[in-house]
Amino acid sequence: MTSRSVEQRMRSAAKANGADGYRKSKMAMDGMMSTSSGLSYHNAGDFYPRKFGPKPDVVPSGVTERKVGPLDKPDMVSVDVINVSDSEVHLHRKKHEQDTYVLGTIHPFRKTHRSVFGKLLQEFRLVSSDRRSWRILLFGALNLLCTGCLLMWCSSTNSMALTAYTYLTIFDLFSLITCLISSWVSMKKPSQVFSFGFDRLEVLAVFASTVLIQLGALFILKESVERFMEQPEVHTGRLLVGTFVALFFNLVTLMSVRNKPFAYVSEAASSSWLQEHVADLSRSLCGIIPGLSSVLLPRMNPFVLINMAGALSLCTTYMLIEINNYNAVDTASAVAIALMTFGTMYPMSVYSGKVLLQTTPSHIIGQLDKLLREVSTLDGVLEVRNEHFWTVGFGSLAGSAHVRIRRDANEQLVLAHVTNRLLPLVSTLTVQIFKDDWTRPLLTGTLSPSSVPPMGPADGYTLSSSSLPPLLMSSGGELDPLTSTPSKPTSPPPEFAFDTPGRNVQPMVLPAPGHHAHRPYGSLGLAYGASPYTGMLNQGLPRPGGGLGLGVQGLGAGYGLGVPSSQSYRTAYGGAPAPLRFGTSNPLASQSQYRQYRP
């Protein structure tokens, strides 16, 4: 991913400087690509062409340099000409990318030249390169062995209850597979078609395994109903042995393999009826013997619980069949185990199914409501609508919302504030600002966004799009902590964070030219669009050389952050010097670039 973004930046830069530069930069990039791949992926370097970028197929090249031209009115004809000359390069690059994509292994479902098994083998080799997954594989092999044994015993004892219990072992196999998938997912980055990444695969695996085991339980129920009509003889010879083998094996698997997705789901999902009953029983037991409270009162692991309960009912079955020859007990305990399986798995499949259905998690609704209420009290915001918030994988929230604002409000300011409010909770956020009747000219032209040139040509600094806050944070520690909270007239003035780390300069309060007299901070956006940042950045950028340093440092940080977007968003007002623009790339690359482009 990283070197892809670097490459891209370099490419766009190269285009700006002509084909020659492009070739040179490509060479540099290729060298760098290999080093970085060797750096980051020791083991599986070759299988990772895709790690070079979560980037759109369409490279936004030829865009930036279009803007280099005259600012006032871009001439369509000249732009087209530039684009034609660029598009050849672009096409070439694109074809190259296509090749990497096709050869790559990211698309589990895309037809490639490799066979399905070849791909699977590759992925498997990738996963097995991790030491931790060896244990999972070992347990999986043991599980297969044990399941086969148990199934044989099931058919020899002719016991339905043991079959139902064996399905729990099969479920263990599924959970091991889920574990493998989760470790695979953690190695994968989002691709172009799976733009949210593969986190959902974990959820899907959990859902599929819980649903499968429930379907198995349904099958057991059906068989049991058929058995109630004609109860066959049950041989108890291997019954107890099978029970204890399965119980021992299940418990060992549960204890020794750390199963992240299932641990999460069993924590997060609502408790099953089995858990509730055990909790109730143990609470009343603790009322009698308080010493047991530390053992019994915490929430039980549902898997341990169902394994224990199943083993218990199988032991009862064994006893009753041995003593009284009640063969029907076998069927009854099979029904009991199936029902317990349902009870245990149902909450988990509901939880993961809700994630798959893109629903808002109900425990987060309160928090979200509070944030949205805060957002709707921001100055200029009329309403928030079409809000969709949902979880991508287990835990990470994504969302989008449409914010309708007043016609005279500053869109970018509101956008920044809304994003700022929601971003801590919602990590993948898209906010669409909506204005009624925006075509109609405003009565007060002062606040229209187009009429405000936010930056003078003097402040030539580079900004990376998404990594911007950390950029400025990390690069300019002495920067001004200027918060701008647009507030309603009644609300208190904006607060300043005095004791945030890296702050030793007095906060600067703006002399905001209020456009209504009674609203002191109403038109802040206009004011500090221009002056405050300029001032503050001028602190950080006294000289162009310093600016370069800032860029390198800052974007190095941004790159280290691995922000999903690798597109750099740069605005170069006037003729910013080329080295400055190259400051946006990887420190390593920028060194080489710097040497190249500095005559």
Place this chain on the structure above:
Amino acid sequence: MEDKYSSNVLSGGKLGMVEVPNSRLTRYIVLLVVTKILKALGIFESYDILKVVHIVQFIFILKLGSAVILLFFQKPFSSGKVISKRQWIKLLKHAVFSCVISLLGFFGLTLCGPLRTLLLFEHSDVVVIALLGVLFTSSGGGPSKTRGAALFIIAVICLLLFDNDDLMAKMAEHPEGHHDSALTHFLYTAIAFLGVADHKGGVVLLVVSLCLKVGFHTASRKLSVEIGGAKRLYALDNLVSSMVLLPWVIVLSATTESKVESWSSLVLPFGMIVFSVMILEFYVDAICSAKMETPRCARYGAIALFLSALLLANFWTHPLTDQLRSMSKPPQQVSTEHVLSGGVIVSAVFFIMSSSILSSPSKKGQQGTLVGYSPEGTPLYNFMGDALQHTSQSLPRFIKDSLKQILEEYDSRQIFYFLCLNLAFTFVELFYGVWTNSLGLISDGFHMLFDCSALVLGLFAALMTRWKATRIFSYGYGRVEILSGFINGLFLMVIAFFVFVESVTRLLDPPNINTDMLTPVSVGGLLVNLVGICAFSHAHSHGGKSCSSSHGHSHGGHGHGHGGHGHGGHGHSHGSGGGGMNANMRGVYLHVLADTLGSVGVIISTILIRQFGWLIADPICSLFIATLIFLSVIPLLKDACEVLLLRTPPENEKDLNSALEKIEKIEGVLSYRDPHFWRHSANMIAGTIHLQIMSDVVEQRIIQQVTAILKDAGVNNLSVQVEKEAYFQHMSGLSTGFQEVLAMTQQMETMKYLKDGTCIM
């Protein structure tokens, strides 16, 4: 101690009822226990008497005897207010009901024996009401009550299934014409019609009459207030019911000859029964429920009664007790009758546990909903009853509404009709199987029911899809359809797996198959499923067409061509709306297809076995079918997975790419980032994108243009975030709060971790 661990703050002792310490109540408890033991004795005695005395005569004597004694004690006519004519009529009705219930109870006694009758019939009202509350209302009162109800039900089932009473054989030899009266004869025939053994019929009868008894007690409470006290009502009721029974008794004694040798020898047992069962129990219950709380009274009473019944059942037929008994009957074959069995003991234990759980007062307090916090910080609850919040619909109305909803739309209508057809076929098969006692047919019927569950799932999903969007389901319920398709696919996989395993075991050891019944059933199934295929193939080809463009191979030659659906860079023809892929219908269709394949396989293998005697044909056919099902379900699963994993919709991929290229060329757009497009449901493709534009461009115009372009590409739920340089300045200005710094450092750490995490892994 209890308070410390109780979940609810409100149940913390102070607010609930105050329990009187046991020490003050000891004599009442002892009295109760003694009464209950005497009652158990009385019931055992009356079982023996009922063998010789007709049941109606028996009840008449009981009622009359107690009426005489009660008249002597209570003096209902001389004391209290005068009873009006209307009240007499009510009293008459009351008496008739009480007669019916005691008839049922004592008839159950003759069927089941005293021990089982005591276990089933002698539960106090509190227990039964709590049980019914758990079973039929949503808020039963916590898991403990549920456990009690489950124990109760298990105990009844134990009595039904695991109690191999020897009496069954004895009752079977009971000649049908021997019954003494029309009433008992009717009851016997009713039980025989149910097709269960007499003793099991008795269990069912007793459970039903227990419920009747509780209902009767509850209903008579109002009358007892009207009459002036429960005791007066009881006295009058006994009198009236003995008068009601009088004519019947006269007719009976006139028409049938009595089996009783000497009535005089029965006087003492009758007196004992009247005293213990009718009088003493009534008075002691009244006293105890006045002095103690009803739940505790019920708990001690039940424990005493059941334990004494168990003991008595063990020793009643013992030779030692035979000598002590007042009845000088020779100990005949009685000793084998209604013996203790393991099932009875287990169910007695369960009954004791369940009655003590169910009769314990609900610890949970009232269920309140949290409304907020008081200024002091204590939580505030709203204790409006559930009845006020839930407006329950009447059942017929609900059925009518949902039927209307189902029939509104094409998909759900198809599924519904086919489900009805399938269910009809299944029930015909089941009934025919029961009629002819063919196990194969019955099990096939259950198999069909199993398959019907997939249809039900599909129907439910098709209904849910049309629900309105809510706060939780902010995009609407359209995605349910895809999830249901996925589950149906998994279902088919499971079926294929089981068929596979079964056929492998059969391949190793081919069993002898009786092919007589198979052919008509499988032909019938085939016909039903063919109808289904005809109904669903339209929907499927509809859906298959739009999704087949992504994977250009047809699956398995099912006779429906995947239309080419020319689609290239210009494919705006299949934009929004239209018939997107409907995973749900595909799943249902595949299910029907699998069933059809199964029927065909059975027919073919039957023919092969009949003609050539190839027993191996059956497992091979099954193997083949399992493979076919498996192969046909893979595309469905694959597509559903892609949608669930939020993949960019493959059929729109090219359009989207060209749309993105177009967006780049919009005047004023610098670049874009984070383009996410995914199919949410059949007719919704959602998308989010962030755009960076030049600072002198109007955002709203860009949003309009981008929305239009992406709408052309099929995205119909879009959010565009338009960012200018000012946005980043604002963000950097804003990001100095403590929270953000924290978040940022955390983010940085995780990223660092990821970075070298990739090295490790």
